[in-house]
Amino acid sequence: MADKKRVSPLMFLPPVIFLGLAALFFIGVGREDRDALPSMLIGKPAPALAVEPLYGEIFDEGVLRGGAVTLVNFWASWCGPCRDEHPLLEALAAEGVAIYGINYKDKPANALRFLDQLGNPYAGIAADPAGRTAIEWGVYGVPETFVLDGQGRVVLRHPGPLTAAVIETSLRPAIERAAAAE
Template identity: 70%
Template structure:
């Protein structure tokens, strides 16, 4: 008497799942920039701003972002260590005449003012986003994040994370010096 053993289909499930996960991992590793966080705003008008006053300057609005000049919009917070790390780069940019609009994200206003008093204020205008609603509209993943906005108020670039001299020279400066023509 010979007995035939049947292999259960469930025994094949683990190797098939492993092969599928390995294929997904391989595809993910071969992308051009695995750290890139895509933005749906590139080439579109900057989203609405719902900001409150910070430092008595009064919040800025969308009209300020469409004043004919290329500028930066920087989301930051006093509790954010990478924001402190990038701050000297913002100061350098402001010192060269770059207009930077600051949006203080979910922060205590007193601590935000203390942060700027300590490190300097590179912003031509400030607004606070205490609820985070503006950050959501802009697609902000976390602070710091910086957007390059053309003179018509169109988003040219989104950079998540702190700015460094290398990032400014490779990504930001070319757009500030020679912004592409946009068609809204």
């Protein structure tokens, strides 16, 4: 008589575990919000500004709470994605969107050269040489853009560069929500 080998149900356990983990991985990779970084500022007043003039007069919190929807864009001349998004900021400014720029940890001469080369889409601009304001605003890196309603409350925080798709799917709807809240 030949010995029949018994098949243990435990031998199927490793492949089942592997398939389960693989499915969880693919579900996680497919999530659209995987790059989203949470912001505790949504719905709250924008933090105070601890900024310096880059050139000309500096803008202050009063401008950001002046009754109109505004964008605050943290940027730097050394930031490649900032250069990529700059034409889109210029287009928004040409449409009449008020954008305030905060130059982050940059040399003033480099920041001014950046604006001379690419244009200045900002209604007001300030420098954050130590990054203190960026910390208060919860900025992870540049570029980052915030939409504020007329009372200076944060409606949207977008980490990373703006793209045409981001403007249409996130930024414009946030601007409309902010305008409706006035």
